[in-house]
Amino acid sequence: MIMKRNLLHIVLAVGLGMALAGCAVYPAVQVAGGAMTGYDAVVFADANLPKESVEGGQIQCDSDRMLERRLRERLRLGGVHTVSAHVINGHAYLVGQTDSRAQADQALGTARTLEGVRLITCKFYPRLTVREAQSDAALLRTVSQKLAATKRLENADLRIEVIRGTAILIGSTSDHSQKTAALAIAGEVWGVRDVVDYIAVAPSAQAGAGTSRVASN
Template identity: 35%
Template sequence: MTVPARIIAAASALLAAALLCACAAAPAFEAAGMAKTGYDVAVLIDESAPKDRVDFHGDYGCTDQVLARRIRERLLIRGYTGLTANVYDGHGYLFGPAPTKKWADGAIKIASSVQGLRVLTCRFFPPSDNPIHDRDRTRFLAARMAKDKTLDPARVDAVVVGNTAVVMGVVPEQAIQDHALDMARDVDGVNEVLDYVVIVTRVDPEKNGEAPDETSPDDSE
């Protein structure tokens, strides 16, 4: 059966358009070189991400849970496994082992393509000698945090890579932040705890119109 020429032409046009979208230049983000302790990068999404990218989901006031799920899905689709992604108040966190800096940069570009993120903070580590132990210790710590009454008012998560525990999230006061970090230090085999917990004091906007006051670990140093 002969396919009409107009159908072939239409299909070719659609394929060309798809290739152009797929080959669009991704944003370039600078990061410090990979070292034994990993490296940090803070990406200002609103300033750096391309505004003309195609996003089939769109941003309609997405919740943090939805944004985190989209980051994880896009990473998995592209073959990036072993990373932890969470979002708190539009601030994304991406942590985990990375075999090379190029691999880590690819993960950053994929995560930052999720529309609705304000900031993306990343920390990468050399691959662990025993990823199964890392998984088990991460699950153990997550289970303890989920049952802990002190952390009820907070949104706190943690991941263990090698001998390092990374704690991230949003808490209402210093005492709860300290408690979360202490819980990570108590995990067997952990000898370093990295603090990415932000203290946020919620303010009723109807009373004084002020935005929530955020204090990051860097602000207190």
């Protein structure tokens, strides 16, 4: 009788472990927005993946950098060379060009299986022409320089992508005034057609942490 009870406990434990593992591998997927540039923006969250570090502070920054590096490496190894990856507080942003829906799904799948990523936002565009790519590169330099030269953006962690004249701002600011300023500055650059806001405002308790970083990729 005791052996039967122990066997039942083992079976239940194994079943529970398989169920929890299934939750981690297959997070819920939500499709949001309607991009006019090829593919819809896709956002999906996996609420079951545990956070490996506390929110904010040096520990979170180190974790984000590690995840970002691993994600970029996996994308390149998978042959996805035209999609950039950024990670802010465990939130992965995939932005770039894709040749097909299959390639877009491959990029999503790569990020989806990376342990530690808890949220993914994607914005994909069709492949650019050489002239479009050159124009975007020039705009990227201008936007990056203007943001980097703005003293109001101290303690802000911003990354900039420019695709088809659209400036995509990714990162975090210490308050809403910094976020508003960054979006306004990018929108005022001649040649920028639109600005996409992927900027998160950090909690007030963390407003004074960190140093200013404006990066382009």
